[in-house]
Amino acid sequence: MSVSVLGSGAFGSALAISLAGQGPVTLWARDAEQARQMQQTRENSGRLPGVTLPANISVTAEFEHAMQAEVILLAVPMQKLRDALSVHTERLSGKMLVACCKGIEMTSGVGPIAVITQTVPDAHPALLTGPSFADDIARGLPTALTLACADATLGEDLQQELTTANLRLYRTTDTVGAELGGALKNVMAIGCGAAIGAGLGDSARAALITRGFAEMQRFAALRGAQPDTLMGLSGLGDLVLTCTSELSRNYRFGLSLGLNKPFDSATTVEGVATAQAVSKIAATEGLDMPISTTVAKLSSGAYSVTDAIQALLGRPLKEE
Numbered sequence: 546m547s548v549s550v551l552g553s554g555a556f557g558s559a560l561a562i563s564l565a566g567q568g569p570v571t572l573w574a575r576d577a578e579q580a581r582q583m584q585q586t587r588e589n590s591g592r593l594p595g596v597t598l599p600a601n602i603s604v605t606a607e608f609e610h611a612m613q614a615e616v617i618l619l620a621v622p623m624q625k626l627r628d629a630l631s632v633h634t635e636r637l638s639g640k641m642l643v644a645c646c647k648g649i650e651m652t653s654g655v656g657p658i659a660v661i662t663q664t665v666p667d668a669h670p671a672l673l674t675g676p677s678f679a680d681d682i683a684r685g686l687p688t689a690l691t692l693a694c695a696d697a698t699l700g701e702d703l704q705q706e707l708t709t710a711n712l713r714l715y716r717t718t719d720t721v722g723a724e725l726g727g728a729l730k731n732v733m734a735i736g737c738g739a740a741i742g743a744g745l746g747d748s749a750r751a752a753l754i755t756r757g758f759a760e761m762q763r764f765a766a767l768r769g770a771q772p773d774t775l776m777g778l779s780g781l782g783d784l785v786l787t788c789t790s791e792l793s794r795n796y797r798f799g800l801s802l803g804l805n806k807p808f809d810s811a812t813t814v815e816g817v818a819t820a821q822a823v824s825k826i827a828a829t830e831g832l833d834m835p836i837s838t839t840v841a842k843l844s845s846g847a848y849s850v851t852d853a854i855q856a857l858l859g860r861p862l863k864e865e
């Protein structure tokens with residue numbers, strides 16, 4: 546199968562580099578000047594400095610040309626996915642569209658699979674998610690991810706096609722569980738970063754990871770996910786990675802809140818919008834999501850770190 550990547554940021558470029566070991570890949574950048582530079586210099590200097598783009602990656606801003614592939618990886622931020630797809634609905638019709646983003650859309654409360662289905666109704670949607678930093682994939686370090694596709698046969702085909710020498714894919718048909726694991730772990734990573742930044746210590750982080758995981762399971766169950774999915778790479782695996790590494794932008798954003806330091810607003814931090822979406826859904830559904838709700842208030846500036854600690858520690862005692 547021929548593969549193109551829509552979105553030439555950190556993750557799109559890293560996936561293209563990994564897949565280039567299997568055959569030619571087209572990488573679409575929406576900015577023509579960026580496409581020209583990357584094609585010429587063989588580097589994504591803004592997002593993956595120092596990593597060479599293999600010769601069989603073709604970087605282009607020509608959508609028509611890029612979208613001739615059978616499989617299109619969608620590597621844009623979650624809150625931009627609908628826009629990115631809706632301007633090109635006809636071109637994407639009938640394609641295998643693999644969302645590589647992690648989050649819940651703030652305006653609608655749905656995840657990437659539903660956004661694909663709503664914008665390109667006759668596409669074949671799937672999701673690639675799990676614990677991986679773009680930089681690790683780009684440098685060829687071993688990584689294991691989850692390929693989620695409701696159509697089991699198509700899922701197997703995509704698993705075969707998108708597995709590379711260093712990128713091992715597991716598969717599931719539970720797209721709901723897989724997308725919620727990736728979305729919600731970013732919210733918890735902001736909370737953990739804030740705790741560490743504020744000097745609350747590793748014990749507090751362990752509590753946030755564990756109780757955060759309980760929230761993730763509760764929310765996923767509400768949305769019909771299979772419990773086992775959350776125990777896998779897309780849930781627990783990504784939660785552990787993102788809550789413990791300064792390579793995570795969500796974690797670093799949390800750190801900046803805890804340290805009361807500014808953070809570059811141009812950086813993609815998916816957990817901020819997802820925390821808002823989750824706390825809205827939790828309020829509507831009457832679901833107890835205290836950490837997510839606190840992170841939503843903290844990251845919007847409605848809470849200080851002191852407010853956040855009080856809100857979480859002051860809750861009534863309960864069974865684990």
Ligand SMILES: NC(=O)C1=CN([C@@H]2O[C@H](COP(=O)(O)OP(=O)(O)OC[C@H]3O[C@@H](n4cnc5c(N)ncnc54)[C@H](O)[C@@H]3O)[C@@H](O)[C@H]2O)C=CC1
Pocket residue numbers: 551552553554555556557575592620621622623625626628629645646647648677678679680812813815
């Ligand atoms: N960077 C990483 O280590 C990983 C990222 N992801 C996920 O991948 C997704 C993308 O993240 P990154 O590549 O890291 O972000 P990024 O900020 O490096 O790149 C985002 C790219 O999307 C493009 N874009 C934004 N709006 C667009 C639109 N309307 N139409 C077309 N293109 C548009 C930007 O030009 C940019 O090239 C996120 O959901 C993230 O959670 C998943 C795993 C690892």
Ligand SMILES: O=C(CO)COP(=O)(O)O
Pocket residue numbers: 647675676677678731734783786787792793794795796813814815
């Ligand atoms: O999703 C990721 C790791 O699996 C990347 O995390 P950040 O978006 O927080 O950098």
